[in-house]
Amino acid sequence: MSPAVTPRHARHSAGLMRSMYLPRTADALAFAMCTYGIPLLVLATTRSAALTGAAFALEWIPRLAAFGWAGSIVDRRGAAVVFHLASLGRALVLAAGAALLHFYPSGTAASATVLVLAATTGVLTEFSYIAAETAGAAAGRQAGKRAHRVQAALLGIDQTATLAGPALAGVLLLAGAPTMLAVITVLSLLAAMLALRTPPSPVAPAGAQRGRSGAGLLTGWRTICSLPALGWLVTGLTLSNLATGLLQAAGPVIVVQHFGQSTTAVGLVWSAAAGATLLSVTICWFALDRLGLWPVGAACAALASLACLAAAQAPDYWSYLVLVAVLMAADGGMTVVLRTLRSRLIPPEKFGSTLSATILVLLLPFPVAGALTALTPPDALGHVITVCAGLQALGLLYAFARLRADPALCA
Incomplete structure (x- = not known):
């Protein structure tokens, strides 16, 4: 059967692995390693429990504050575009952080670097997560009565990443902070490239996009x-x-x-x-x-x-x-x-x-x-x-x- 006459639902099901599950796996693993690995990195770099707690707050407070903006921008620009740009931005930030920590492994510069990493990766990860969830919902709608299978598979990916991410971050940190950040950078780049295959999600009508970023x-x-x-x-x-x-x-x-x-x-x-x-x-x-x-x-x-x-x-x-x-x-x-x-x-x-x-x-x-x-x-x-x-x-x-x-x- 030629692609021109292949049923749409069949093409969608066959492409879920490339278009949905693989990018979600790379992003979820990077998400888990950032969420649990950055506080470990702060503790290893600063030896300060107070700064570790501050880093946790810096990671989550901007993330919670970004929810409204993330959802609005995904609705206006589409899940695939936001997924790609957020993952790419996270990769660039992590690469810069790895370079700085390579040259300045301790001291004030290192402390400032890891705290900035906590805040920026938290926000960018929230954007990629909202975009990935929106793309998953679009895939579920196309799956029709099998939508729960798509959602179960996505939740399984998230839970597997939650299991593997913290352990992998802890092991990599033994080899040094730049090594851990380099691996998360590679995962983020992989998610950014694979996000280009994500099916496009519906966007809000042009007239409805005005003034919605704050609402x-x-x-x-x-x-x-x-x-x-x-x-x-x-x-x-x-x-x-x-x-x-x-x-x-x-x-x-x-x-x-x-x-x-x-x-x-x-x-x-x-x-x-x-x-x-x-x-x-x-x-x-x-x-x-x-x-x-x-x-x-x-x-x-x-x-x-x-x-x-x-x-x-x-x-x-x-x-x-x-x-x-x-x-x-x-x-x-x-x-x-x-x-x-x-x-x-x-x-x-x-x-x-x-x-x-x-x-x-x-x-x-x-x-x-x-x-x-x-x-x-x-x-x-x-x-x-x-x-x-x-x-x-x-x-x-x-x-x-x-x-x-x-x-x-x-x-």
Whole structure:
């Protein structure tokens, strides 16, 4: 069969690996190595815990502030263009940082370099992430009823990168900061080149582009409010993220002080959680084919609520590890449902702005969880986690009860 008569969906499916999965893999690995490797780099360069914390803030505060701009620009210029330029910009910044650290490995110049790297890579990575997610949603829409498979594959790529990225960054840092930055530079360049193959996403009409760069989050929020199914799911997951974020923030205190384990045991908890999430995504791939969005989402919500309530009362370290892994696996299943739903419901020309608003709302509970951890005495953390787990259960129960007969989830 010639290309001229090959069905469009067949050509799309055959090209997903080159046009979507490969660029997403390169970008996700660079994302994970920047997110976890830059703070390690700051600590290795400055030997200062205070500057390491400052670098973490510099990495995330501009990233959160960039959400509105990122979504608006993706809507106006298209996902492929923004994906390419953001990845290319990150590569140039990292290459410059590697050169500076090669000539000035310590001192004030090195400290300034790594702090600037934290801020700039955070912003550029956010742009590439929003663009990649928008392109993934466009691929999901073209996949039709198999959209959940595309989203499950993309989430699996992200989780694999989260597993491999921090470990790879730590190993490369042993060979020197320039070496680590050089490898992330190569990955960013690879993502930039592969992004040119990304299918074009719909852009906003020319008349709608004016004056929208500062109103991206407002546009996204209005779109969420106009889509009840998406709004209820985001509400339930936001309450769920408060409990999940509290477990993440309080994890070192619980594992080290309460259970008497080492700091390495803290990392083992989240490595097990990432592995369980990968398994969960694979299971959801097949379950969604047979059962649909609502049954799978409701089952994951119930499992996450029960696991979080039990984790707050875990009697020992190993039961705590298993319960956290179950919680994160269930959360991974709900994330597949969310990604599939938003690719179905959000208008393509407003997807970037709405995605930015959605992610920002879902991330807001994490700094709240950090503040709760800081203000709560260690002996009382279990009670606070129990309260948050109760809010999670009520929020998810109410959200999925409202979504029970919604055509978007029952189709």
